[in-house]
Amino acid sequence: MINANHLMVFNSVANNLSFSRAAEELYTSQSSVSMQMKKLEEYLAVSLFEQLGKNIVLTEAGTTLFLYSQKIFSLIDEGVHAIEELKGCHKGRLLLGASTTPGVYLLPKILGKFKSVYPGILPKLEIANSQKIVEMVNTNRLDIGIVGEEIICPPELYVEPWLKDELFLVVSDKHPWVNRASVQVKDLENEQFIFRECGSSTRSIIENILANHGLKVSIVLELNNTEAVKQAVSANLGVSIVSGFSVISNSGIVCIPIEELGFYRMFNIIYHKNKIFSPATKSFVAFLKCEIGAENLIDTFFR
Incomplete structure (x- = not known):
């Protein structure tokens, strides 16, 4: 019978695609993780991982086992949850x-x-x-x-x-627009924009709305979190469009409405x-x- 602990370690390695991160997650050593994976591969008589440069990837057998291991641990979690339900705690x-x-x-x-x-x-x-x-x-x-x-x-x-979330155009308090009550859609084409990274839902909604209005803007900087975007805007490196929730009580930047253009999600x-x-x-x-x-x-x- 397959060793349950080996399967738990395998599931962590497959989730992280990293022996070192799996070791951190399981509070054990990387050598222990490697040894247990070697034993599991010997038991199954297949290779579960292969090395591609500095990275590891799942083999076909590893991918198949990972699908089943996820189901197994999901069922274990559900069993624990069901017991908690009975206890009513x-x-x-x-x-x-x-x-x-x-x-x-x-x-x-x-x-x-x-x-x-x-x-x-x-x-x-x-x-x-x-x-x-x-x-x-x-x-x-x-x-x-x-x-x-x-x-x-x-x-x-x-x-x-x-x-519901509303997104706003934000500019530095040193920007020439700072005292304007609003800007027109066409004004955006002349500005340098700071965007979140690809995969951000904020970026996706902005790009979709701009495209629907036939606008193509210039991206001067990409950053992977909203706080960094706001700091870059505050430093007057460009303008951006961010969630209203992120600019409440924020100094150094100013929200300006865009006429006939709303950003909602x-x-x-x-x-x-x-x-x-x-x-x-x-x-x-x-x-x-x-x-x-x-x-x-x-x-x-x-x-």
């Missing part, structure tokens, strides 16, 4: 993921309020761009995720609208269709949808 873990804007500017305050109601639940928040969060939810590494609507999710995921809650929620996850989703009141989110947390 509000304890346990919550594996939550979010794209940058909700992850940085909304969820920390929400989680603080949630913890005051459910002190026995331990949340872990993963913040990454939307594509990464979708991938992690789809591979059962997260219980739920919160991402922008413009990211396409695979059919295995359930997508539920949660909160929904933040969605996503989870796997086959996922059986633990009591902790059920409590948090209910908290997001009902107790907070999405329509009053800014008043509740930021004013």
Whole structure:
């Protein structure tokens, strides 16, 4: 019979595609991970990984085993959750993921309020761009995720609208537009833009709306988080379009409306269709949808 510990280690290595990161995740040594993978390969009489330069990738056999190992550990989690349901307790873990804007500017305050109601639940928040969060939810590494609507999710995921977000043009308080009440769409073509990286839902919605209006703007800088974008705008390196949630009480930058052009999107809650929620996850989703009141989110947390 296959060694369950070997399978757990394999699942971690396959998830991370790294022996060293798997060792960190499992609080063991890299040599121990390597040894256990060697034993598993000997037992199965196949190679599960192959080396490509400095990286490792799954072989065909490794990919097949990874699909089954994910199902096995998902079933184990569901069994634990079912027992928790029988006990009726509000304890346990919550594996939550979010794209940058909700992850940085909304969820920390929400989680603080949630913890005051459910002190026995331990949340872990993963913040990454939307594509990464979708991938992690789809591979059962997260219980739920919160991402922008413009990211396409695979059919295995359930997508539920949660909160409307408005994006704004932001410029430095040293920019020539700083005292203007608004700008026209055509004015944007002459500006240098600072954008988030590809895979960001903020960037996707901006590019789609600009393209729908026949606008092609010049990108002078790409950065992988919103705070860096705002700092670059504050330094007058260019202009950008960011979530309104990210510029509340922010100094050094100014929001300016664009005439006849609005940037709106929904933040969605996503989870796997086959996922059986633990009591902790059920409590948090209910908290997001009902107790907070999405329509009053800014008043509740930021004013």
